[in-house]
Amino acid sequence: MTIKTIATTPIAGQNPGTSGLRKKTAVFQSPNFLENYVQSIFDGIGGVEGKRFVIGGDGRFFNRQAIDVILRMAAANGVAECIVGRDGLLSTPAASHLIRLNKTDGGLILSASHNPGGPNADFGLKFNGANGGPASEAVTAKIFGASQNIQEYQILDAAPVDLRLEGKTKLGDMTVKVIDPVSDYAALMESLFDFDAIRTLFQNGFRMSFDAMLAVTGPYAKEIFENRLGAKHGTVINGEPSHDFGGGHPDPNPIWARELMAIMHSDTPPDFGAASDGDGDRNMITGPRRYVSPSDSLAILADLAHLAPAYKDGLAGVARSMPTSCAVDRVAAAKGIEGFETPTGWKFFGNLLDAGRATLCGEESAGTGSDHVREKDGLWAVLLWLNIFAVTGKSMDQILADHYAAYGRTYYSRHDYEAVESDKANALMSALRTKLPDLAGQVVNGMTIKAADEFAYVDPVDGSRSEGQGLRILFEGDARAVFRLSGTGTEGATLRVYLEKLETAKNKFKADPQKALTNVIAAAETLAEIKAHTGRAAPDVIT
Ligand code: VG1
Ligand code: CO
Known part of the structure; x- marks a missing residue:
């Protein structure tokens, strides 16, 4: 296997936005576009010799081919090890967890999140740092700078690694470790929530519908809700990841999660309904004939998080993005904890979480998360809601009514x-x-x-x-x-x-x-x- 150095020239527009670089798939597929950007990430973070990374994506069209390029470029640039989800799949929160768990130098997440996928739709690539969170603006500026000056990239001339089987292989001198995308993440969830109480809730007839929107959370949701928590088979709908999300937008809102909304408005709706997005970091929360605004969900979770084992000692503080409603501020004030207002995008929460200033964070765009990872986390939010249902025994309507009565x-x-x-x-x-x-x-x-x-x-x-x-x-x-x-x-x-x-x-x-x-x-x-x-x-x- 030989390392090839390929001459290239800068390509305009490789500046990451709110969450990584997102472009039409065809743009990512155009000559040298992906290669230039990957080399710019490697150069922008000060080289990758001897480093270790987590790699995975939401399974959309071009995911597998892009991972092949990234792995061969990582090997050529001297990376020591890449930990890759089987079949190239990792939800964004799972990738964030794996970076932290394995103490890697960061990760590359392939996703355009809630944007549609397919040859005529969108693709994306994001670099997360060693804390598991999206690169800060200072780092993305360096990556963009590198993309404007790039002259060459390195790539190994080798056949693609088979990502279907778990285990370790070599790609040149680099180790490729293919892992089950779900198990470490599921174990983390078990460590945060009272799975026994939630299991009892389901045994007592509580019904939920979870729409994975043909995106990456399907396998995670089936394992956690149906296998580990005993929710009945069929609780997870649209649970098979598809490369184009069935032609829809994997965006968990009442418009795109139409099937779930129909179930929640049927004559016998489940007690609780939820959905997540393409890469599994967003959550939509609903009750019988009710859509819960993400900002309300954040405020309620902040108010009641102490009912789950991981947050039993209360929250150090909460943070919301500026456009997110001020509902959570009122909860923070009532509890006497700090409330932060940050710009849009999860990268701004990282420092507050790392410093222990905030425990819970959220955005109006259906993103909620905590200090357990450094990304928003759709399934985590659903599990926290389930834990609250299990402990309080209240319905969604009651929880909302109680919250409004207390805070407006x-x-x-x-x-x-x-x-x-x-x-x-x-x-x-x-x-x-x-x-x-x-x-x-x-x-x-x-x-x-x-x-x-x-x-x-x-x-x-x-x-x-x-x-x-x-x-x-x-x-x-x-x-x-x-x-x-x-x-x-x-x-x-x-x-x-x-x-x-x-x-x-x-x-x-x-x-x-x-x-x-x-x-x-x-x-x-x-x-x-x-x-x-x-x-x-x-x-x-x-x-
Ligand atoms: C949107 C949301 C923002 C979220 C971002 C990434 O950004 O508004 O709250 O953090 O998407 O989420 P923008 O710039 O389009 O408003 V995801 O799930 O698409 O990674
Ligand atoms: Co997302």
């Missing part, structure tokens, strides 16, 4: 305008940015503006500063509208408008969020002139 209900919704032409989306954002300094005190659609700014974050642990993290407008009465452009899309720009309003009147907890938010939605339109800028009359996706 924060009505919340996100409106997404997808594939907007980039210049139009940028024009909208800059027009709104210019207005911000004069907004305080103005009344718009009956809403009085208290403050308006562009969010910037100073990391309390390392002091690093991140600018331009979204435009936010605060109204009197604990209401808010936030505007930002997505950093995970692969086509044009996606405008996200985040809307919320606190309701404390006990007789007003049962409204439709879109109705409860009418004035905030109208004010957001007046201020940002979405229709005029984008030509869109309505959002593409409402969650």
Whole structure:
């Protein structure tokens, strides 16, 4: 086997976004694109000689071929060992756990997460560091820098490694260890939650439906819910990973998890319904005829996490991304623990978790997690809910009613305008940015503006500063509208408008969020002139 050095030239656009580099699959397949980016990761982190990595992906189209290239390049660059999930599969939280468990130097995760997969859809690649979390902005900047100066890459001339069988093989001088993707992760979950109590819950007739959305969590969910916890066979639906997710978006929201929503709205719905995304780091939570807003789920989990063994001593603090509703802040205040507000993307939680400042973190985009790994974790959130059901004996409706009675209900919704032409989306954002300094005190659609700014974050642990993290407008009465452009899309720009309003009147907890938010939605339109800028009359996706 010979190491080949291939001359190459920089390819534009290899700058990672909110969570790794995401592009159309065909772009990743184009000559040298993947190779350039992998070499840039290796160079950007200061070389990989003698290092060890975890490698795996969500199984989407091109996963297997990309892993083959990555392994041959790792071997050629002097990597000592790669730990790879069987068939190239690893959920994102499982990969994060394996990096930590095996004390590797990091990992490469192949996923475009909730984006669709297939030859005409999306692919992605992300580097996570030794703490198991997505690379910080400082590291991704170095990777991007390397991609702009690349002149050559190294690759081993060798046949692909057979990833179907567990065990150790050699690729040149590098060890490739193929492992079962599920078992270590399942063991971690058993160490955090009261599996006996959850098993009893299922034995007593509690019913759940879990939609794996034809993505990576199917094998994990079947092993954990059906095999280890005794949920009845068929609890997991869409449990076979498919390379294109059956043509859908593996995005756990009421629109894309249609099958689960139909089950939850049937005449005899299960007690609990959940779904996860392409790479298994997101969770959608539902009850009978009810969708639970991810921000509410985060607040409730923060409030009741102490009922699970791993969190019995309480939480050091909680953190939420800026656009996530303020519901969890009220829980933190009531408990007298620190609450942090970070920019969007899990990489910003890493330092807080590492420093022991936050135990639980979450995002409005259906991401919740804790200090057990350094990624959000869909199945973990479902298990924490199950543990809470098992200990309290309460129904979803009761848990929500109790929470609203104690803290009020924060009505919340996100409106997404997808594939907007980039210049139009940028024009909208800059027009709104210019207005911000004069907004305080103005009344718009009956809403009085208290403050308006562009969010910037100073990391309390390392002091690093991140600018331009979204435009936010605060109204009197604990209401808010936030505007930002997505950093995970692969086509044009996606405008996200985040809307919320606190309701404390006990007789007003049962409204439709879109109705409860009418004035905030109208004010957001007046201020940002979405229709005029984008030509869109309505959002593409409402969650
Ligand atoms: C979106 C979500 C963000 C999440 C990110 C990665 O980013 O809003 O909360 O962390 O996706 O999640 P953006 O920039 O498109 O708004 V995943 O499950 O796609 O890795
Ligand atoms: Co994801």
